[in-house]
Amino acid sequence: xxxxxxxxxxxxxxxxxxxxxxxxxxxxxxxxxxxxxxxxxxxxxxxxxxxxxxxxxxxxxxxxxxxxxxxxxxxxxxxxxxxxxxxxxxxxxxxxxxxxxxxxxxxxxxxxxxxxxxxxxxxxxxxxxxxxxxxxxx
Ligand SMILES: [Zn+2]
Numbered sequence: 001x002x003x004x005x006x007x008x009x010x011x012x013x014x015x016x017x018x019x020x021x022x023x024x025x026x027x028x029x030x031x032x033x034x035x036x037x038x039x040x041x042x043x044x045x046x047x048x049x050x051x052x053x054x055x056x057x058x059x060x061x062x063x064x065x066x067x068x069x070x071x072x073x074x075x076x077x078x079x080x081x082x083x084x085x086x087x088x089x090x091x092x093x094x095x096x097x098x099x100x101x102x103x104x105x106x107x108x109x110x111x112x113x114x115x116x117x118x119x120x121x122x123x124x125x126x127x128x129x130x131x132x133x134x135x136x137x138x
Pocket of ligand 1: 036053
């Protein structure tokens with residue numbers, strides 16, 4: 001019998017728009033959408049620039065360095081595959097290049113996380129095809 005805890009981990013649903021991002025994370029690189037018209041970096045991937053509505057978009061490689069902008073200690077995960085005994089940290093990380101990206105903080109206890117904590121990107125292979133971006137304390 002299948003229970004809710006046997007559900008597979010959710011994977012992205014809009015692969016056309018996000019394919020370059022997932023290919024980069026698989027290579028161990030963090031790339032962010034970039035507007036060739038107004039030079040705005042933004043996240044999440046969209047079909048038009050959120051600043052000038054241009055469709056002339058590309059991708060820029062990020063350093064992978066940033067800091068915790070805000071966070072919460074999630075004790076009841078939204079999906080069973082994300083549940084752990086001590087919960088996890090869901091954070092908004094502001095990259096050194098400016099854009100903010102939602103992510104998880106790994107490699108430390110939830111009580112150790114604080115606003116402005118310096119972090120660097122790590123990559124978590126969750127399936128053969130998908131690698132999640134997470135961050136760890138520097
Ligand atoms: Zn733009």
